[in-house]
Amino acid sequence: MAHSLRELDYAILQQCMHCGMCLPTCPTYDTTKRERNSPRGRIALMRGIADGELEVGEEFSREMSYCLGCLACQTACPAGVDYAQLFETARADIEEHGIQDSPARNLWRTLTLRTLFMRPGLLRLTGRLLHGYQKTGADKTARRWGLVGLLPETLRRLEPQAPRICAKFSDELIAIDESPAEPVRHRVALLTGCVQDLAFSGINRDTVDVLLANGCAVHTPRSQPCCGSLHAHNGEPGMAASLARRMIDLIPPDQFDAIITNAGGCGSHLKKYHALLKDDPRYAARALAWDQKVKDIHEWLVAIGPRTPKASPFEDDTAVTYHESCHLTHGQKVVAQPRVLLKLIPGLHYLELPEASWCCGSAGIYNITQPEQSALLLERKLKHIGNTGAVIVATANPGCHLQLVNGLSAAGVKVTVEHPVTLLARAYRRESSLSTGHS
Ligand code: SF4
Ligand code: SF4
Numbered sequence: 001m002a003h004s005l006r007e008l009d010y011a012i013l014q015q016c017m018h019c020g021m022c023l024p025t026c027p028t029y030d031t032t033k034r035e036r037n038s039p040r041g042r043i044a045l046m047r048g049i050a051d052g053e054l055e056v057g058e059e060f061s062r063e064m065s066y067c068l069g070c071l072a073c074q075t076a077c078p079a080g081v082d083y084a085q086l087f088e089t090a091r092a093d094i095e096e097h098g099i100q101d102s103p104a105r106n107l108w109r110t111l112t113l114r115t116l117f118m119r120p121g122l123l124r125l126t127g128r129l130l131h132g133y134q135k136t137g138a139d140k141t142a143r144r145w146g147l148v149g150l151l152p153e154t155l156r157r158l159e160p161q162a163p164r165i166c167a168k169f170s171d172e173l174i175a176i177d178e179s180p181a182e183p184v185r186h187r188v189a190l191l192t193g194c195v196q197d198l199a200f201s202g203i204n205r206d207t208v209d210v211l212l213a214n215g216c217a218v219h220t221p222r223s224q225p226c227c228g229s230l231h232a233h234n235g236e237p238g239m240a241a242s243l244a245r246r247m248i249d250l251i252p253p254d255q256f257d258a259i260i261t262n263a264g265g266c267g268s269h270l271k272k273y274h275a276l277l278k279d280d281p282r283y284a285a286r287a288l289a290w291d292q293k294v295k296d297i298h299e300w301l302v303a304i305g306p307r308t309p310k311a312s313p314f315e316d317d318t319a320v321t322y323h324e325s326c327h328l329t330h331g332q333k334v335v336a337q338p339r340v341l342l343k344l345i346p347g348l349h350y351l352e353l354p355e356a357s358w359c360c361g362s363a364g365i366y367n368i369t370q371p372e373q374s375a376l377l378l379e380r381k382l383k384h385i386g387n388t389g390a391v392i393v394a395t396a397n398p399g400c401h402l403q404l405v406n407g408l409s410a411a412g413v414k415v416t417v418e419h420p421v422t423l424l425a426r427a428y429r430r431e432s433s434l435s436t437g438h439s
Contacts, residue, residue: 001085001237001276004093005050008085013050015081016043022073022081027359027377028066036063039073039083046090061099064090066373068366069233070359071268071330084268084331085275088232095235113236117194117226118243124169124223127198131165161367163199163402170197170204174220178208185215186257186304191247191270193263194226195398206425207262207297213428214307218260221250227261228276229269233364237276244273245283253289262297262421264397265364268331270294296328297421298337298396306340306424311434312347313426320423321353321390323381323404325397329357338396338420345427351388355380362403378407385415394420 002008022039023029029038036045042063048054067087074083094100116123133139170192188211192204208218228243247270251259261267271294277287295303320342328334335357343350361367361377381404385393393408393415395401404417 001241002089002092003096003237005046005056005089006052008050008089010050012082012085013043013047015079016040016047016077017079018044019078021078022076025072025076027068027070027072028373031373031376037066039077039081042067042090043081043083043086046086049093056093056097056099058099060090061094064094065100065369068326068359068361068363068373070326070363072326072357072359075330075333075357084272088235088237091233091235092237093235109234113231113234113239117230118239120194120223120225123194123226124198127165127169130162130198131167134164135167161402161406163195163398165198166201168201170201170220171222173201173205174208174218176222177217177219178212179217180212180215182215184217186217187255188216188218188258188260188300189251189256190218190220191227191251191259191261191266192220192224193261193266193398194230195402196263196266197224200398200401200419203262203419203422206419206422207260209425209428210297210301210421211260213309213425214301214304216304219251219256224250227266227270229266230364232269232276240269241276241280244276244287245280248273248283248286248290253286253293256293258295258300259290259293260295260297260300262396262419264296264325264328264332264334265399267294267296267334268327271332296332296334296337296396298328298341299332299334302337302340306344308344309346309424309427309431311427311431313345313423313430314347317347317349318392319349319351319388319390320392320394321351321385321388322356322420323353323360323385323393323395323400324357325395325400326357326359326363328396338394341424342394342420345423348423351390353388353390353393354384360400360403360407362397362399364399367403374403378403382407382411382413386413390415392416392418392423394418394423396420 026038035041049056069087071084211218225243225246228240232240261270271291273287274291277283359377360381361374367374396419401417408415
C-alpha cells in the first residue's frame with residue numbers, strides 16, 4: 001500500500017469527476033457547507049499534493065482529521081472513487097511528514113498503536129487491570145477526588161467514554177473448537193476483535209451460539225492479534241501489514257468455509273488484506289484467498305439461509321430499531337442482512353430508523369479527537385432513535401455501540417443497545433430452554 005499521495009496510483013485520484021453527488025451525504029459538509037470539508041474538496045487537496053502544487057502541512061492534516069472516514073461519499077459516488085484508499089493514504093502521508101508530532105501524542109501512539117495493539121497478551125492484561133479498577137469503584141473515587149484532571153488531555157477526554165471491561169474475555173467464554181448438535185454444514189473460524197473482546201466478549205459468545213444453531217462448527221484461535229484496522233485508519237500501514245500477516249498465519253483461509261467477523265469496522269478492513277500485502281510474494285495469494293473468506297456474520301447467515309427461531313426472546317412484543325455502522329454499510333455494503341435477521345425474531349417489532357446510515361460520530365477515536373462534531377452527530381442520532389419509540393437499538397460495531405450507550409445514558413433515555421446477533425442468540429436459547437422444559 002502506498003505510504004504517500006505522490007506514490008499512489010494517480011488513476012485513483014483522477015477518478016473523481018467533480019460531480020458533487022457525494023456532497024449531501026457527507027456529515028462534515030452538511031455541518032459547515034464549505035467545499036473544503038466535503039469529499040470533493042478533500043480529493044482536490046489530495047490531488048494538489050500528488051501534483052506537487054500543495055504541501056502536506058497543518059491545514060491538510062486538520063482537514064483529514066475532520067473527515068470521519070465514514071465512507072458515505074464512497075456509496076454515493078457514481079464514478080466508484082475509492083475514498084477509503086485515498087483517506088488511508090492521506091493519513092499515512094501526514095504521519096510520514098510528522099505534521100501532528102508532539103511528545104505527548106508520540107507517547108500516546110507508542111503506548112497504544114505501537115505497543116498495546118501489537119501485543120494481544122499485553123492488551124488483555126491491561127484489560128484485566130482496567131476491569132479491576134472499575135469493579136472496585138476506584139474509577140469513581142478517582143473522579144470524585146479530581147484525580148482524572150491530572151491525566152494528559154487525551155486520556156482525560158477518553159476517561160468518561162471508556163467502556164466497562166468484561167470480567168471474562170472470549171478465551172474464557174468460548175472453547176477453541178465447538179460443534180453443533182446437528183450435522184456440521186460449514187466449518188468457520190471466528191475473529192474475536194480487540195475492543196469487542198475486552199468490552200463485549202458476550203457478543204462473541206452470542207455469535208458462536210448463533211453459528212452453532214445454524215449448523216456451523218466454529219474454530220476460535222487463542223490470543224488473536226488486532227486486525228490492524230486501527231493502524232490503517234491512523235496512518236500506520238506498515239504495522240497494519242504486519243498484523244495482517246500474523247492473522248493469515250493464525251487462520252489459514254484454505255482450512256475454513258468462512259472467517260467470521262461481527263464488528264463492522266474490523267470487517268471492512270479485514271476484507272482488504274490483499275491491498276496491504278499484494279507486493280509481498282509470500283503472502284499475496286493467501287491474502288487474496290483470505291479476503292474472499294472473510295464474511296460479516298449477518299452476511300454469512302443470510303447467505304447460508306438462517307433458521308427462524310421458534311421462540312421469542314422477549315416477554316412481550318418489543319420495538320427494535322437498527323443503526324447502521326458506517327463501515328458495515330459503506331465499507332462492506334452489508335445493508336439488508338442485519339434487518340433480515342432482526343425481522344426473523346419472533347416478538348420483535350421492527351421500526352426503521354430515519355437516517356439509519358448517517359454516522360453517529362463514533363468513527364474510531366473521532367469522538368475524542370473531534371468532540372464537537374462528534375457530539376452534533378450523536379445528538380442527531382439520539383433524536384431519531386427517540387422518535388421511533390423503540391426500546392432497543394441494534395447495531396453491529398463496538399464503536400457505535402459505545403457511542404450510543406454513552407449518549408443514551410447521558411441523555412437519561414431508557415433505550416438499550418444490543419448487537420443483532422445477541423437478540424438472535426437469545427431467541428435460540430429461549431427456544432432450546434422451552435424444548436427442554438428449563439425456561
Ligand atoms: S468519509 Fe465521510 S466525512 Fe469524510 S469525506 Fe466522505 S462522507 Fe465526508
Ligand atoms: S461523487 Fe464521486 S466523482 Fe462526484 S465529486 Fe464526489 S467523489 Fe468525485
